[in-house]
Amino acid sequence: MKISVQHDDFDVSTESLRLTESNPAIGAVVSFVGHVRDTSHNQNLVDMTLEHYPGMTEKQLSEIAVEAQKRWHLEDLTIIHRVGALKPTEQIVLVITASSHRQDAFEAAQFLMDWLKTKAPFWKKETTKDGQSQWVEALDSDNDAANKWINPKT
Amino acid sequence: MKISVQHDDFDVSTESLRLTESNPAIGAVVSFVGHVRDTSHNQNLVDMTLEHYPGMTEKQLSEIAVEAQKRWHLEDLTIIHRVGALKPTEQIVLVITASSHRQDAFEAAQFLMDWLKTKAPFWKKETTKDGQSQWVEALDSDNDAANKWINPKT
Amino acid sequence: MKICYFAWMREKMDMAEEELTLPTTIKTVADLMDFLKKRDEKGAHAFDDSSLLRVAVNQSFANFDHPLSDSDEVAFFPPVTGG
Amino acid sequence: MKICYFAWMREKMDMAEEELTLPTTIKTVADLMDFLKKRDEKGAHAFDDSSLLRVAVNQSFANFDHPLSDSDEVAFFPPVTGG
Numbered sequence: 001m002k003i004s005v006q007h008d009d010f011d012v013s014t015e016s017l018r019l020t021e022s023n024p025a026i027g028a029v030v031s032f033v034g035h036v037r038d039t040s041h042n043q044n045l046v047d048m049t050l051e052h053y054p055g056m057t058e059k060q061l062s063e064i065a066v067e068a069q070k071r072w073h074l075e076d077l078t079i080i081h082r083v084g085a086l087k088p089t090e091q092i093v094l095v096i097t098a099s100s101h102r103q104d105a106f107e108a109a110q111f112l113m114d115w116l117k118t119k120a121p122f123w124k125k126e127t128t129k130d131g132q133s134q135w136v137e138a139l140d141s142d143n144d145a146a147n148k149w150i151n152p153k154t
Numbered sequence: 155m156k157i158s159v160q161h162d163d164f165d166v167s168t169e170s171l172r173l174t175e176s177n178p179a180i181g182a183v184v185s186f187v188g189h190v191r192d193t194s195h196n197q198n199l200v201d202m203t204l205e206h207y208p209g210m211t212e213k214q215l216s217e218i219a220v221e222a223q224k225r226w227h228l229e230d231l232t233i234i235h236r237v238g239a240l241k242p243t244e245q246i247v248l249v250i251t252a253s254s255h256r257q258d259a260f261e262a263a264q265f266l267m268d269w270l271k272t273k274a275p276f277w278k279k280e281t282t283k284d285g286q287s288q289w290v291e292a293l294d295s296d297n298d299a300a301n302k303w304i305n306p307k308t
Numbered sequence: 309m310k311i312c313y314f315a316w317m318r319e320k321m322d323m324a325e326e327e328l329t330l331p332t333t334i335k336t337v338a339d340l341m342d343f344l345k346k347r348d349e350k351g352a353h354a355f356d357d358s359s360l361l362r363v364a365v366n367q368s369f370a371n372f373d374h375p376l377s378d379s380d381e382v383a384f385f386p387p388v389t390g391g
Numbered sequence: 392m393k394i395c396y397f398a399w400m401r402e403k404m405d406m407a408e409e410e411l412t413l414p415t416t417i418k419t420v421a422d423l424m425d426f427l428k429k430r431d432e433k434g435a436h437a438f439d440d441s442s443l444l445r446v447a448v449n450q451s452f453a454n455f456d457h458p459l460s461d462s463d464e465v466a467f468f469p470p471v472t473g474g
Binding site: 053081093122123135136 | 395398399451470472
Binding site for chain 1: 165166167168170174175176177178179180181182183184185186187188189190191192193199242243254256257259260263264267299
């Protein structure tokens, strides 16, 4: 299990092959990568800055990862979240789940992202070409997605 | 949209960055990679050979891809399936879905894998250390997974 | 007509494909399967249990009652196991 | 007690953190919010609408009725938007 909060970019292939190359029990690897999206309609996003709460971030990500390992059969998982200033199309977050079976890998990856979105203390601020900057607002849809997973499936 | 049947290995990062680097509307990229798993219990798999039906394979993969694009909002997708002899832990298949939103990317990737598993004409043969080789049998669970998606969600 | 065999059907029939001029009595996939089963020992073995077989006509999955014409490409194979 | 502010709470309070000796009247997060709101103009502005705020006590999410002691680390911030 690897959890990292960093400014540096990551490489999906490197991170997934690190999990699989020595573990022949792994049959399925699901990766999710979140990218800086230009949501400003007229494509005038200059950059997005990610702030976080050092200490609490790592604690929350670890708790979410442990919960995923309780609920699904995972061989391994990785969470990397970038902080600092990022440009449009840049990678923000990586979640990798490795399992014997694809259903577990898919569900766990989705769970990790849904909980990370509402439970990990990161905040995004967008700066547009006109020099304006504003904090991104939380979405109700993210809360709904997170709430789906409140009860472990029976 | 890229669909490829090839013996050569692929690189997940290269394939996903090809989709995202010029498209700032993409916020979510889900990748699935299937690996050669040693299911022989005592880890004596030597290799796995993948046979396919040239012509029909590409036709089926295209149809599945078009169906995914009908059902979800996708910016782009990629399917690469390897054929020939592969060793344990090697990559077999790659599915990438790119969307503005993670829910679409996750569901479409799962759909693509579930349908590929039952509708794309590939066959696996395993060779073990004792020199025995046998064709892998289809799983009922794969049929069940594919049948979940018969009706587009309402 | 072109007939293709894949996976253990290729091994049991001991060939990957063959050309066959359709006897006029063969109207459907089921007729063709019956014909190949009775043709020789290999066919008898390969087509012994049709519940294990899947069929494609012109590279699309088809049922056993699918009609056939001489210009069709038919393929017999076990359930697929890719991915 | 250490108090941390993040995102627009940091901007509104014009500081990332502060040390505060807890007045004995403050028993809960809600008491602290009320104290900071009344302390000065910036507090009044930042704590104006508590429905926009989330709280962590010792780096775990907490409700407004969570009890506080002088050794706690408390953080105020808007709903998270990472990922």
